[in-house]
Amino acid sequence: MTFRAEDTALSRRQFLVASAASCALAQQAQAQAQPAPSIAGSPEADPPTPRPGELLLVCTVNGKPERLSIDPASSLLTVLRQQLGLASVRHGCTDGTCGSCTTLLAGKRVPACLVPAALCHRQEMTTVEGLSEDGSLTAIQAAFLRHGAADCGFCTPGQVVAAHAILQEPLGPEPSALADALCGQACACDKLPQILQALASVRNQRG
Amino acid sequence: MQWVRAQSIAEALSHAGPTSRYVGGGLSLSLLLQRGIEQPETLIDLSALPLRQIEGRQGLLRIGSQVRLAELSAHPMVQSLAPLLTDIVRQLATPALRNQATVGGELLERTRCPLFRDPSNPRCNKRTVGSGCAVIDGSEHPGALFGTSASCVAASASELAIGLCAMSAEVTLYSPEGTTERSLPLLALYRSPGSDPSTELTIERTELLTSVTVPVATQQVFGYARLAESPLVPLASCAVMLSVRDQVVVDAKVILGGLTAKPWRAERCEPLIIGQPLASVLSDRVVNAALDGAQPRPASRPLRSLAQQVVREALRRAVEKHAAHRR
Numbered sequence: 001m002t003f004r005a006e007d008t009a010l011s012r013r014q015f016l017v018a019s020a021a022s023c024a025l026a027q028q029a030q031a032q033a034q035p036a037p038s039i040a041g042s043p044e045a046d047p048p049t050p051r052p053g054e055l056l057l058v059c060t061v062n063g064k065p066e067r068l069s070i071d072p073a074s075s076l077l078t079v080l081r082q083q084l085g086l087a088s089v090r091h092g093c094t095d096g097t098c099g100s101c102t103t104l105l106a107g108k109r110v111p112a113c114l115v116p117a118a119l120c121h122r123q124e125m126t127t128v129e130g131l132s133e134d135g136s137l138t139a140i141q142a143a144f145l146r147h148g149a150a151d152c153g154f155c156t157p158g159q160v161v162a163a164h165a166i167l168q169e170p171l172g173p174e175p176s177a178l179a180d181a182l183c184g185q186a187c188a189c190d191k192l193p194q195i196l197q198a199l200a201s202v203r204n205q206r207g
Numbered sequence: 208m209q210w211v212r213a214q215s216i217a218e219a220l221s222h223a224g225p226t227s228r229y230v231g232g233g234l235s236l237s238l239l240l241q242r243g244i245e246q247p248e249t250l251i252d253l254s255a256l257p258l259r260q261i262e263g264r265q266g267l268l269r270i271g272s273q274v275r276l277a278e279l280s281a282h283p284m285v286q287s288l289a290p291l292l293t294d295i296v297r298q299l300a301t302p303a304l305r306n307q308a309t310v311g312g313e314l315l316e317r318t319r320c321p322l323f324r325d326p327s328n329p330r331c332n333k334r335t336v337g338s339g340c341a342v343i344d345g346s347e348h349p350g351a352l353f354g355t356s357a358s359c360v361a362a363s364a365s366e367l368a369i370g371l372c373a374m375s376a377e378v379t380l381y382s383p384e385g386t387t388e389r390s391l392p393l394l395a396l397y398r399s400p401g402s403d404p405s406t407e408l409t410i411e412r413t414e415l416l417t418s419v420t421v422p423v424a425t426q427q428v429f430g431y432a433r434l435a436e437s438p439l440v441p442l443a444s445c446a447v448m449l450s451v452r453d454q455v456v457v458d459a460k461v462i463l464g465g466l467t468a469k470p471w472r473a474e475r476c477e478p479l480i481i482g483q484p485l486a487s488v489l490s491d492r493v494v495n496a497a498l499d500g501a502q503p504r505p506a507s508r509p510l511r512s513l514a515q516q517v518v519r520e521a522l523r524r525a526v527e528k529h530a531a532h533r534r
Binding site for chain 1 (some may be wrong): 438
């Protein structure tokens with residue numbers, strides 16, 4: 001039995017209408033469901049078993065359990081951005097030096113562009129979307145605002161995640177300790193002085 | 208490509224073959240995969256193996272190969288017994304990379320030669336033996352000063368190895384062919400490129416590095432110095448070990464890195480120190496002897512003075528440590 005292409009293929013217009021409808025439905029479903037489904041609620045995105053040649057990744061992202069089929073060669077960056085739609089994790093230098101994809105993995109900050117996603121099996125990850133538990137600004141986010149620590153905003157999510165992590169890391173007594181901790185967090189708009197001020201202000205508040 | 212989550216050393220070894228790679232923190236492998244420079248068929252994930260401990264006993268510090276660099280530098284036993292390692296790690300890469308990078312991965316990392324890592328460069332004997340070397344053929348990249356050959360001038364990547372070689376560390380290896388472990392002085396793990404630069408190591412890639420063992424001798428003092436272009440690109444580094452009795456140096460090791468094809472023991476420098484009063488260590492004669500064996504090309508000639516600077520500084524810091532110990 002054979003199918004002719006025109007029997008099954010959707011026209012471009014039908015396809016656009018159909019996909020718009022499914023997006024809207026998916027958004028609605030996501031808003032209503034408690035807890036929200038992993039991504040868009042489509043069966044393909046929530047596989048019980050991995051697709052051929054792929055690997056099952058079970059993990060928690062921003063507090064939400066996820067079950068994904070991934071390419072074994074995928075970076076954490078690719079999975080967070082392309083499979084989970086977390087565009088705050090920026091695709092920057094892809095060699096681990098710019099800091100715009102900084103993500104918390106098991107509570108520690110890592111460059112998502114160089115961490116193989118497959119290593120994150122049964123781990124917890126947090127991006128800027130998951131830093132606040134109730135949707136209000138965290139102390140460091142408020143401090144970024146107060147100190148004008150963002151300009152173009154490209155690197156800001158990674159900077160906020162890094163700053164959040166730095167506040168929980170042991171810091172040496174030397175005067176350059178905070179600046180050293182920001183090593184690997186580049187800002188093309190040169191806002192690092194303001195980011196440092198924001199960091200220092202939250203640290204001082206906490207004593 | 209297949210991903211194997213090994214549950215035991217035996218299982219990891221059973222999947223090892225000519226087209227497999229072990230994965231620790233995965234950082235440098237991930238970069239080479241994304242650029243198509245490494246194309247393994249099997250990736251063997253070591254994260255479930257019990258290789259993440261640091262133990263001290265009988266004058267030895269045993270560091271599991273899957274210990275993260277951040278864990279190494281923060282470990283109280285490392286800070287008190289091997290502060291040199293803490294000193295090196297804190298200057299290495301970035302805090303985020305150090306959270307993920309493993310000790311084993313850092314020791315086995317492939318060269319940072321920018322032309323090796325550039326997939327658009329077709330001439331790299333390390334990637335394809337016989338294709339030529341774009342660095343030797345006129346690139347502005349200086350390449351290494353020591354241990355190079357006519358086919359490759361790439362510098363070795365590991366900084367931790369510089370300090371660990373100064374401490375006479377050994378590595379423990381398991382091979383798929385044998386069932387028992389073997390150990391090897393860390394310095395003997397690395398090779399010069401010669402006519403086949405395709406590997407930087409004397410071991411097979413199927414061998415699994417499980418731990419590093421460091422003898423901890425209380426009479427030894429260490430000095431480390433590094434000059435870097437950026438956190439990820441060391442230009443020159445040097446680690447010095449001095450063992451001193453009654454103000455006389457009874458043993459010494461001088462290891463150069465950053466501009467060397469492998470961790471480089473400055474053999475002609477050490478005899479000038481051993482048996483001499485501590486006060487004579489900081490001489491031009493000693494520093495110049497450390498440069499013996501350098502093979503500068505026009506682009507790398509300026510590195511000579513950098514090498515002299517780091518050797519002098521590492522020696523000075525070791526002498527200073529000894530003075531501080533006596534106080």
